[in-house]
Amino acid sequence: MENAFAEPQTIVLLGGTSEIGRAIVSKLLSASTTTVVLGCRRPGEANPAAFERPGLTVDVASFDAADTASHEQFVASAVERHGDLDVVVLAFGVLGDQAELEANPQAAAEAVHVNYTGAVSASLAAANQLRRQGHGRLVVLSSVAGERVRKANFVYGSSKAGLDGFAQGLADSLHGSGASVLVVRPGFVHSKMTEGHAAAPFATTPAKVADDTVKALRSGRHTVWSPGILRFVFSVLRHVPRGLFRRLPLG
Secondary structure, three states, X not given: OOOOOOOOXXXXXXXXXXHHHHHHHHHHOOOOOOEEEEEEOOHHHOOHHHOOOOOOEEEEEEOOOOOHHHHHHHHHHHHHHHOOOOEEEEOOOOOOXXXXXXXXHHHHHHHHHHHXXXXXXXXXXXXXHHHHXXXXXXEEEOOHHHOOOOHHHHHHHHHHHHHHHHHHHHHHHHOOOOEEEEEEEEOOEOOHHXXXXXXXXXXXXXXXXXXXXXXXXXXXXXXXXXXXHHHHHHHHHOOOOHHHHHHOOOO
């Protein structure tokens, strides 16, 4: 359970190799943290040594976002091994190449399954546990790509739009339970996931997204934009007429 300083004892990262997710975990670590669980599709790539320190257990566990039937058992197993979960960070996702996804409907469906269906399943499995505990925070990595879906990445953007809406509804359903959800909306993040893609305006880094996320967690917010200026940018973009929006140089 988090202490009086909102320092979590047990942190679970779903998407254990995610650069943003790992940066958030690193930022959350304190002397009170006893356990980090890294849920990875490829456990051999987890690099638990990056988190290891005296008094901290780093548990690498197999987690496949696409295997929705396994998600409840994954959460149950983590609780059985480590007790209550204080912070669960959902940070997995597939960006893909838009042209390739358009040309291959099956690949597009698989990407959306991970980004949306898998995220819904994993979020509910985690949220149900937090509700039973009566405490805990679920951090959902959304994206500004879902705020106004662009033709340049509409497969990815549409999946994030769905996830963002789901996470907001989930947050409302948890109100009063002691558990809560933080929706994180990063802009373009320089990472392995975005290598080869042209950076958008106000591009940021995993470390900066982590800083913004942890500040939001500690202040009890339900939504955070990273960087914050994107909140105002998209408050305008979401109301731009469609014909004009198509012509904007947004990539």
